[in-house]
Amino acid sequence: MGNSKSGSLSKDILEELQLNTKFTEEELCAWYQSFLKECPSGRITRREFQSIYAKFFPDSDPKAYAEHVFRSFDANSDGTLDFKEYVIALHMTTAGKPNQKLEWAFSLYDVDGNGAISKNEVLEIVRAIFKMINAEDVKHLPDDENTPEKRADKIWGFFGKKDDDKLTEEEFIEGTMANTEILRLIQFEPQKVKERLKEKEKNP
Numbered sequence: 001m002g003n004s005k006s007g008s009l010s011k012d013i014l015e016e017l018q019l020n021t022k023f024t025e026e027e028l029c030a031w032y033q034s035f036l037k038e039c040p041s042g043r044i045t046r047r048e049f050q051s052i053y054a055k056f057f058p059d060s061d062p063k064a065y066a067e068h069v070f071r072s073f074d075a076n077s078d079g080t081l082d083f084k085e086y087v088i089a090l091h092m093t094t095a096g097k098p099n100q101k102l103e104w105a106f107s108l109y110d111v112d113g114n115g116a117i118s119k120n121e122v123l124e125i126v127r128a129i130f131k132m133i134n135a136e137d138v139k140h141l142p143d144d145e146n147t148p149e150k151r152a153d154k155i156w157g158f159f160g161k162k163d164d165d166k167l168t169e170e171e172f173i174e175g176t177m178a179n180t181e182i183l184r185l186i187q188f189e190p191q192k193v194k195e196r197l198k199e200k201e202k203n204p
Contacts, residue, residue, distance in 0.1 A: 008029070008032070009028060009029055009032045009083070013083070013084055014028060014029075016084070017084065017087050017088075020088065020091070021087060021088065021090075021091035022091065023087065023091065028087065031083075031087065032083055035083050035086065038052070042082060042083065043080040043081065043082050044080060044081045044082075044086060045079065045080055046067065046070050046079060046080075049066060049069075049070045049081065050062075050063050050066040050067065050070070053065075053066035053069070054066070057132055059134055060131065060132040060133065060134060061131040061132065062131070062132050063131075064127070064128035064131055065125075065128040065129060065131065065132055067128075068108055068111070068124075068125060068128055069089070069108065071111075072104060072107040072108045073085050073086075073088065073089040073092075092104040098177065099173065099177075102172070102173045102176055102177065103169070103173065105172075105176070105186055106169045106172045106173065108125060109121055109122060109125050109172070109186070110169075111124055111125070115168070115169065116166040116167060116168055116169075117166065117167040117172060118164075118166055118167075119152060119156050119161070119163055119164075119165075122152045122155055122156060123148060123149065123152040125186075126148045126151050126152045126155070127148040129148075129151075129187075130147075130148045130151075145185065151185060154185060155182060155185050155186060158175065158179055158181060158182045158185075159171065159172075159175050159182070
């Protein structure tokens with residue numbers, strides 16, 4: 001009965017989220033309750049989002065990256081995320097189809113929102129990514145991608161673009177789908193970090 005104000009999720013939003021994500025009704029309802037505890041207003045601000053993100057990455061500085069993630073999911077650009085935007089963000093970054101993830105990645109790298117990516121925008125996101133990689137892990141990165149500038153050069157080179165060229169969404173998605181190296185480089189978690197996390201799971 002549209003009782004979202006009383007602390008339960010409205011039927012319309014619940015049905016829409018179940019349709020567009022892989023999350024169950026139980027998961028969505030549980031997340032909604034915890035979302036309301038963290039954000040009683042039903043909306044999450046940029047600062048609150050950065051604070052939540054920081055809990056996931058206690059050993060690094062995810063502030064700049066979280067800022068870009070927030071921007072990419074603030075669908076109506078009002079400076080807050082409602083529960084629907086928040087869940088779609090979770091879905092796209094964790095369980096979304098490859099194409100959906102790349103559409104999101106494009107919006108992440110399209111910093112000024114003009115529908116195309118420049119090399120400077122790639123560098124800006126890669127710098128934010130590097131703030132989340134600890135110094136020990138950076139040492140294990142290959143020589144041609146162990147600084148933000150080198151990594152941005154490598155990504156841009158794979159797309160075959162000149163320094164002042166622009167990259168459309170179609171080019172970005174097609175190029176990344178066709179080259180797993182690009183996919184690895186545009187993600188914030190380098191392969192070495194994944195391996196270390198797996199080792200920790202096996203040997204806590």
